[in-house]
Amino acid sequence: GEQVEQRPPHLSVREGDSAVITCTYTDPNSYYFFWYKQEPGASLQLLMKVFSSTEINEGQGFTVLLNKKDKRLSLNLTAAHPGDSAAYFCAVFRNNYAQGLTFGLGTRVSVFP
Amino acid sequence: EAAVTQSPRNKVAVTGGKVTLSCNQTNNHNNMYWYRQDTGHGLRLIHYSYGAGSTEKGDIPDGYKASRPSQENFSLILELATPSQTSVYFCASGDEGAHSDYTFGSGTRLLVI
Numbered sequence: 211g212e213q214v215e216q217r218p219p220h221l222s223v224r225e226g227d228s229a230v231i232t233c234t235y236t237d238p239n240s241y242y243f244f245w246y247k248q249e250p251g252a253s254l255q256l257l258m259k260v261f262s263s264t265e266i267n268e269g270q271g272f273t274v275l276l277n278k279k280d281k282r283l284s285l286n287l288t289a290a291h292p293g294d295s296a297a298y299f300c301a302v303f304r305n306n307y308a309q310g311l312t313f314g315l316g317t318r319v320s321v322f323p
Numbered sequence: 324e325a326a327v328t329q330s331p332r333n334k335v336a337v338t339g340g341k342v343t344l345s346c347n348q349t350n351n352h353n354n355m356y357w358y359r360q361d362t363g364h365g366l367r368l369i370h371y372s373y374g375a376g377s378t379e380k381g382d383i384p385d386g387y388k389a390s391r392p393s394q395e396n397f398s399l400i401l402e403l404a405t406p407s408q409t410s411v412y413f414c415a416s417g418d419e420g421a422h423s424d425y426t427f428g429s430g431t432r433l434l435v436i
């Protein structure tokens with residue numbers, strides 16, 4: 211089945227700098243991807259869902275890039291601020307959709323002044 | 324507002340005891356999921372369901388049962404709880420089709436002593 215590798219596991223970022231989290235997946239037929247943010251003790255908050263038809267997706271304070279050739283999905287936090295301190299998870303839609311999502315292991319981001 | 328509600332939020336159980344975690348969704352989604360979240364493992368799928376009356380094994384079903392008595396409710400049952408089942412459990416619901424949305428509950432923190 212689908213395997214998702216997420217790097218790095220931890221990231222310290224100075225306020226105002228950018229940060230990149232990368233996920234690689236194995237199934238070349240995967241076409242639907244998610245990024246979630248999880249603050250300590252909280253549930254998962256959807257940041258963005260991405261379809262394979264679009265390689266660049268922009269959100270508020272971040273950009274998601276999809277490289278289908280390399281089977282790589284990345285989240286770029288632009289101009290990090292303290293509110294970005296959280297765990298971030300990528301997830302890939304399983305082609306047998308009722309099985310939901312396969313998650314990466316997560317990246318814990320800390321933004322310091 | 325459509326939502327996924329889990330209960331209890333926190334639970335302490337004794338080894339060998341029976342534990343039932345409950346999940347209710349008002350999204351009218353056919354598919355529901357139980358995940359556990361552990362440090363170093365991300366979110367892993369335990370059981371899922373296509374609809375009322377159905378339960379299917381996910382990636383790590385051993386030691387767990389599930390029950391879907393209605394569209395809205397999906398329970399996770401630990402018949403004989405063990406300390407290795409200490410974790411945070413998340414319920415989610417999902418729509419059908421290629422553009423599914425997934426909504427997560429707030430999580431249940433289970434400690435088995």
